[in-house]
Amino acid sequence: MRRFISDLFLLICVIGLAYYFRDPLSHAWSQFMMRSFPCSQPIAYSIGDFDTRFGISKETFLKDIQRAESIWETPVKKELFVYKPDSALKINLIYDDRQTATQKLQKLGIIIHDDQSTYNTLKAKYDVQTKQIQNLKASYAVASVSYQSRQTAYNNEVESLNKRGRVTQDIYDRLAQEKKDLDQLSVKLSEQEGVINAHVDVLNALVEVINRLARSLNLKAVQYNETGAIRGGEFEEGEYVTDVSGNRINIYQFDDQTKLIRVLTHELGHALGLDHIDNPKAIMYRLNNGVNEALTDGDLAELKRQCQMK
Numbered sequence: 001m002r003r004f005i006s007d008l009f010l011l012i013c014v015i016g017l018a019y020y021f022r023d024p025l026s027h028a029w030s031q032f033m034m035r036s037f038p039c040s041q042p043i044a045y046s047i048g049d050f051d052t053r054f055g056i057s058k059e060t061f062l063k064d065i066q067r068a069e070s071i072w073e074t075p076v077k078k079e080l081f082v083y084k085p086d087s088a089l090k091i092n093l094i095y096d097d098r099q100t101a102t103q104k105l106q107k108l109g110i111i112i113h114d115d116q117s118t119y120n121t122l123k124a125k126y127d128v129q130t131k132q133i134q135n136l137k138a139s140y141a142v143a144s145v146s147y148q149s150r151q152t153a154y155n156n157e158v159e160s161l162n163k164r165g166r167v168t169q170d171i172y173d174r175l176a177q178e179k180k181d182l183d184q185l186s187v188k189l190s191e192q193e194g195v196i197n198a199h200v201d202v203l204n205a206l207v208e209v210i211n212r213l214a215r216s217l218n219l220k221a222v223q224y225n226e227t228g229a230i231r232g233g234e235f236e237e238g239e240y241v242t243d244v245s246g247n248r249i250n251i252y253q254f255d256d257q258t259k260l261i262r263v264l265t266h267e268l269g270h271a272l273g274l275d276h277i278d279n280p281k282a283i284m285y286r287l288n289n290g291v292n293e294a295l296t297d298g299d300l301a302e303l304k305r306q307c308q309m310k
């Protein structure tokens with residue numbers, strides 16, 4: 001009887017632990033299945049975070065994911081992915097300064113292609129913008145110094161008159177006028193600040209996109225460093241993340257629909273377990289350089305190897 005009770009206790013502990021760790025366990029199980037029998041089950045995905053500031057609808061986003069899906073599925077005539085609301089693999093559309101910069105420039109009528117001529121255009125605009133900001137800052141500095149010294153003189157005079165106690169109407173009028181002028185100057189100065197900040201905003205957007213292009217064009221260019229944060233490496237428009245909390249695809253930035261479909265296809269490739277390949281035109285190249293919405297021979301060979309197909 002005592003033996004039975006201790007066995008029962010052990011069993012309850014095991015069930016309790018399994019229940020407590022059910023999420024990481026089921027994740028580990030699906031990882032194990034994927035590694036042992038890759039492509040045997042279609043990978044179920046759903047849409048997670050969806051930020052409307054990208055200016056596309058959820059329906060369009062889903063359609064683009066399905067196009068990315070079919071880029072993998074059509075050549076091998078096999079269901080590799082399936083859309084299933086609430087399933088574990090979340091595809092997130094996350095809005096940060098990458099897309100803000102893209103859209104800021106698009107609003108100024110600047111069309112961004114991932115090519116050398118866009119890069120050159122943006123660099124020229126960067127130079128113009130930098131010069132303008134320098135000039136604006138210089139004239140702001142002059143105005144600001146003159147304002148400060150007039151303000152100090154005014155304060156000193158008011159203070160010493162206060163000590164004396166009595167002022168003539170003339171002095172009173174002059175000081176009232178000076179106060180009015182100073183207030184106007186102060187408003188003008190903050191307007192100038194606003195103009196400078198708007199220019200700096202555009203400059204930072206230019207820097208963000210120039211650096212991204214430099215990386216994606218593999219230019220040994222100087223990193224423009226106005227914004228500080230420089231992101232290194234591959235396909236920064238998106239990423240496939242797998243950790244204890246599960247798998248997810250994060251999309252951060254795209255210039256147009258083709259780029260979005262390509263980055264989705266690339267990240268779905270990682271979800272299938274594919275690594276990078278060394279052809280710049282390939283979907284699984286480390287950078288989103290190409291414009292093809294189809295697999296290259298190299299992509300297809302990798303897919304077949306991974307899925308053990310002939």
Ligand SMILES: [Zn+2]
Pocket residue numbers: 234235266270276285286
């Ligand atoms: Zn990648």
